[in-house]
Amino acid sequence: ASQHRIFSFFNEKHLVLLRDGRTLIGFLRSIDQFANLVLHQTVERIHVGKKYGDIPRGIFVVRGENVVLLGEIDLEKESDTPLQQVSIEEILEEQRVEQQTRLEAEKLKVQALKDRGLSLPRADTLDEY
Amino acid sequence: MLPLNPIVVILHKEPQETKARRYQRILEEHLGLQSLVFEDISYESSLEDCPLDEDEDAFQGLGEEDEEIDQFNDDTFGSGAVDDDWQEAHERLAELEEKLPAAVNEQTGNGERDEMDLLGDHEENLAERLSKMVIENELEDPAIMTAVQTRPVLQPQPGSLNSSIWDGSEVLRRIRGPLLAQEMPAVSVLEYALPQRTPQAPEDDRDLSERALPRRSTSPVIGSPPVRAVPIGTPPKQMAVPSFNQQILCPKPVHVRPPMPPRYPAPYGERMSPNQLCSVPNSSLLGHPFPPSVPPVLSPLQRAQLLGGAQLQPGRMSPSQFARVPGFVGSPLAAAMNPKLLQGRVGQMLPPAPGFRAFFSAPPPATPPPPQQHPPGPGPHLQNLRSQAPMFRPDTTHLHPQHRRLLHQRQQQNRNQHRNLNGAGDRGSHRSSHHDHLRKDPYANLMLQREKDWVSKIQMMQLQSTDPYLDDFYYQNYFEKLEKLSAAEEVQGDGPKKERTKLITPQVAKLEHTYKPVQFEGSLGKLTVSSVNNPRKMIDAVVTSRSEDDETKEKQVRDKRRKTLVIIEKTYSLLLDVEDYERRYLLSLEEERPALMEERKHKICSMYDNLRGKLPGQERPSDDHFVQIMCIRKGKRMVARILPFLSTEQAADILMTTARSLPFLIKKDAQDEVLPCLLSPFSLLVYHLPSVTVTSLLQQLMNLPQSAAAPAPSNPHLTAVLQNKFGLSLLLVVLSRGEDLQSSDPAAESTQNNQWTEVMFTATQELLRIPQAALAKPLSIPTNLVSLFSRYVDRQKLNLLETKLQLVQGIR
Numbered sequence: 001a002s003q004h005r006i007f008s009f010f011n012e013k014h015l016v017l018l019r020d021g022r023t024l025i026g027f028l029r030s031i032d033q034f035a036n037l038v039l040h041q042t043v044e045r046i047h048v049g050k051k052y053g054d055i056p057r058g059i060f061v062v063r064g065e066n067v068v069l070l071g072e073i074d075l076e077k078e079s080d081t082p083l084q085q086v087s088i089e090e091i092l093e094e095q096r097v098e099q100q101t102r103l104e105a106e107k108l109k110v111q112a113l114k115d116r117g118l119s120l121p122r123a124d125t126l127d128e129y
Numbered sequence: 130m131l132p133l134n135p136i137v138v139i140l141h142k143e144p145q146e147t148k149a150r151r152y153q154r155i156l157e158e159h160l161g162l163q164s165l166v167f168e169d170i171s172y173e174s175s176l177e178d179c180p181l182d183e184d185e186d187a188f189q190g191l192g193e194e195d196e197e198i199d200q201f202n203d204d205t206f207g208s209g210a211v212d213d214d215w216q217e218a219h220e221r222l223a224e225l226e227e228k229l230p231a232a233v234n235e236q237t238g239n240g241e242r243d244e245m246d247l248l249g250d251h252e253e254n255l256a257e258r259l260s261k262m263v264i265e266n267e268l269e270d271p272a273i274m275t276a277v278q279t280r281p282v283l284q285p286q287p288g289s290l291n292s293s294i295w296d297g298s299e300v301l302r303r304i305r306g307p308l309l310a311q312e313m314p315a316v317s318v319l320e321y322a323l324p325q326r327t328p329q330a331p332e333d334d335r336d337l338s339e340r341a342l343p344r345r346s347t348s349p350v351i352g353s354p355p356v357r358a359v360p361i362g363t364p365p366k367q368m369a370v371p372s373f374n375q376q377i378l379c380p381k382p383v384h385v386r387p388p389m390p391p392r393y394p395a396p397y398g399e400r401m402s403p404n405q406l407c408s409v410p411n412s413s414l415l416g417h418p419f420p421p422s423v424p425p426v427l428s429p430l431q432r433a434q435l436l437g438g439a440q441l442q443p444g445r446m447s448p449s450q451f452a453r454v455p456g457f458v459g460s461p462l463a464a465a466m467n468p469k470l471l472q473g474r475v476g477q478m479l480p481p482a483p484g485f486r487a488f489f490s491a492p493p494p495a496t497p498p499p500p501q502q503h504p505p506g507p508g509p510h511l512q513n514l515r516s517q518a519p520m521f522r523p524d525t526t527h528l529h530p531q532h533r534r535l536l537h538q539r540q541q542q543n544r545n546q547h548r549n550l551n552g553a554g555d556r557g558s559h560r561s562s563h564h565d566h567l568r569k570d571p572y573a574n575l576m577l578q579r580e581k582d583w584v585s586k587i588q589m590m591q592l593q594s595t596d597p598y599l600d601d602f603y604y605q606n607y608f609e610k611l612e613k614l615s616a617a618e619e620v621q622g623d624g625p626k627k628e629r630t631k632l633i634t635p636q637v638a639k640l641e642h643t644y645k646p647v648q649f650e651g652s653l654g655k656l657t658v659s660s661v662n663n664p665r666k667m668i669d670a671v672v673t674s675r676s677e678d679d680e681t682k683e684k685q686v687r688d689k690r691r692k693t694l695v696i697i698e699k700t701y702s703l704l705l706d707v708e709d710y711e712r713r714y715l716l717s718l719e720e721e722r723p724a725l726m727e728e729r730k731h732k733i734c735s736m737y738d739n740l741r742g743k744l745p746g747q748e749r750p751s752d753d754h755f756v757q758i759m760c761i762r763k764g765k766r767m768v769a770r771i772l773p774f775l776s777t778e779q780a781a782d783i784l785m786t787t788a789r790s791l792p793f794l795i796k797k798d799a800q801d802e803v804l805p806c807l808l809s810p811f812s813l814l815v816y817h818l819p820s821v822t823v824t825s826l827l828q829q830l831m832n833l834p835q836s837a838a839a840p841a842p843s844n845p846h847l848t849a850v851l852q853n854k855f856g857l858s859l860l861l862v863v864l865s866r867g868e869d870l871q872s873s874d875p876a877a878e879s880t881q882n883n884q885w886t887e888v889m890f891t892a893t894q895e896l897l898r899i900p901q902a903a904l905a906k907p908l909s910i911p912t913n914l915v916s917l918f919s920r921y922v923d924r925q926k927l928n929l930l931e932t933k934l935q936l937v938q939g940i941r
Contacts, residue, residue: 010573011573029572029576030576030580031576031581031584032584033584038575
């Protein structure tokens with residue numbers, strides 16, 4: 001039986017969240033049973049706080065196991081967002097800053113625990129974000 | 130002339146002898162090979178056959194997948210294991226584009242020699258591929274769906290390969306006519322590229338689609354396509370496979386391409402693999418130096434040119450259109466070749482389909498259609514075709530009418546959507562013509578509907594279930610609830626009903642698989658093989674009970690706890706069954722219903738017995754058993770769920786027991802904090818209790834002394850109760866109920882009344898004594914408590930009580 005409803009979303013703009021935390025937005029062109037995706041005119045969107053920046057990436061082929069979720073973007077609602085788009089450089093800078101503060105906080109935490117004689121177990125770094 | 134090496138064709142174990150015979154005959158005849166050795170290698174022992182046999186019923190549709198196991202897979206034995214440097218070859222090939230004219234002129238004389246060279250080098254490779262291809266043809270593979278048979282000229286029939294081949298070549302020759310003037314770089318490519326390749330014969334084993342992926346060894350995974358020469362993930366072929374075959378089994382298999390994967394833009398390569406291009410019998414890509422019966426097995430460069438050329442004007446002629454209509458492939462490719470070679474010819478257009486057949490059967494057109502022909506030429510035709518596809522309505526009669534309606538609605542929507550919202554540019558603007566839509570987004574429909582169906586079929590297969598209620602309980606219940614909700618809403622108002630799509634999963638009838646052990650003829654006994662359907666017992670575990678003396682105190686405690694856990698589990702199963710009876714009741718027939726009711730009652734009784742730990746011969750079971758159950762988190766939740774099913778007396782009994790041991794339970798609940806879940810069923814119960822029960826319940830709760838004469842200095846029981854959220858809430862509920870009874874029935878019997886009054890007096894005294902800080906925050910405060918207390922205390926104390934218990938709204 002043909003199941004049209006499942007695959008009614010082709011060639012629409014999609015948002016893909018990957019396991020490493022990246023957000024990809026592109027036109028979904030192809031899919032297979034493992035959820036391997038082919039995205040066209042993909043843009044990697046980096047979010048920091050209320051700002052976001054888009055990095056054009058071209059064609060993406062994503063291996064299915066790395067996909068967390070995939071959703072269709074409602075084009076009418078797409079522009080209806082409180083987030084502010086900034087340039088790539090700016091968003092990368094913001095991201096770096098955010099990363100740094102996080103690392104420092106982490107360091108402090110580890111140090112504090114060490115002082116008390118405790119230690120955090122090393123987390124499995126597969127899903128870091 | 131190189132000597133022909135005997136071809137060793139490795140076949141899998143064939144159930145039918147005739148197949149092998151046929152292959153042999155064909156190859157011998159058409160390839161002109163001297164000796165063919167067929168090795169019938171059967172690696173599948175009968176043991177292996179067993180599981181497959183068993184699964185046959187379930188997986189018949191997937192065909193004879195076991196034939197596809199490649200025993201001598203390329204990864205280990207063939208070229209997959211050896212790296213070859215495609216980059217160099219590619220660069221060399223790319224250079225050739227400049228040298229085309231010179232090369233071709235040379236070729237005219239060397240055609241024959243080249244053939245044999247090629248043949249000598251690649252025959253092993255070829256033969257194996259041939260056999261593989263023929264095998265493919267025979268199987269019903271869900272992945273490779275038999276394409277639409279739109280080859281009127283060729284009339285493919287599996288049996289009459291001879292005629293087809295020659296027919297094809299006729300057409301080939303005709304088509305080649307106008308293109309003679311054009312350079313065919315193919316041969317030169319091979320000649321150029323091959324000499325380096327000659328010493329590396331083992332590498333020549335490549336899969337046909339020329340992807341970079343090596344051939345994989347696979348096992349017949351259910352739901353995935355069997356191993357093919359093309360790697361997994363390749364979209365199903367769309368060409369008629371028989372027509373494919375005939376090309377390959379040409380007498381002179383020249384033009385075997387060197388093993389180089391193409392590094393050309395993907396979009397086209399995906400959708401129309403070179404295989405498909407190959408199989409076009411009237412492909413105009415054959416070099417004229419070759420004899421008529423040249424198979425259009427393309428070299429990488431040719432393919433590249435095809436793809437590259439076709440890509441020149443993506444807007445003009447969307448390649449997706451090519452994919453759509455198999456018949457279209459030939460001439461656009463011809464057209465595509467032109468731009469490369471005769472710079473100027475761009476965007477060859479096709480006549481509409483009825484004329485298309487004429488295109489092939491008639492003498493080839495003297496000149497290709499003028500390049501200025503506007504896209505709308507094929508456009509409307511394609512539009513027709515495309516619109517035909519979605520118009521096809523699958524059989525939906527088996528679906529629920531609401532579901533069917535929804536499905537069609539969605540299809541409509543999607544069609545509109547695709548028309549409107551596709552393409553990178555204009556989003557949101559509504560364009561109704563397919564034409565524009567195609568022009569905007571040439572990459573739309575990269576995936577054929579067939580491919581989408583195939584993937585969704587796989588996914589649906591995974592959802593097959595014989596009993597959805599068992600396998601997918603939460604989903605089913607959730608949707609039931611939603612439906613009930615929407616039904617309720619609909620009853621209330623006549624608004625547009627929000628239709629929720631529910632995935633209707635394929636329902637599979639339950640099949641009983643009884644394992645039948647394999648038996649060989651002439652042998653004694655049967656072989657027992659352990660498989661998924663017939664798991665073998667590996668460990669013989671014997672239960673040994675230990676004597677009581679050996680156990681230490683800790684062990685006894687532990688055992689007791691374990692016993693309690695077991696009882697909880699058993700009771701829980703009963704509970705789940707009882708909860709399910711309603712559904713079963715609805716599903717069952719009239720006659721069965723009384724029996725169901727009986728069962729249900731019986732189960733409820735046994736639940737209660739389990740809870741109270743009823744032992745035969747005991748008049749009044751001890752609280753201990755129940756308390757043990759209540760100490761465990763799961764036990765508390767279970768009691769909360771059981772309570773609605775019990776009769777009033779039984780439930781009241783439970784409640785009393787709880788009240789009696791409440792401090793203890795509170796202490797044990799400190800970590801879990803699950804007691805509040807009991808509040809709601811208890812409250813419900815309390816509101817059904819008669820006055821007497823309520824009175825005694827209150828006594829129990831507050832541990833009030835029987836006589837009001839000697840109040841105890843401290844009341845740890847009450848303190849504990851009041852300090853706990855659940856305890857306090859329960860107390861308030863009981864008080865409220867008492868108040869209800871009082872107020873509703875003023876002419877109640879005096880004894881009851883007196884008892885209640887006494888208890889209330891004591892209660893209020895106790896309450897007044899407790900410091901406010903110690904009080905917990907109750908879950909809910911009944912509203913009639915103020916009036917309750919006002920009966921028994923004066924104004925001042927009332928105020929005190931109010932503030933203490935926060936009875937008046939707004940204090941909090």
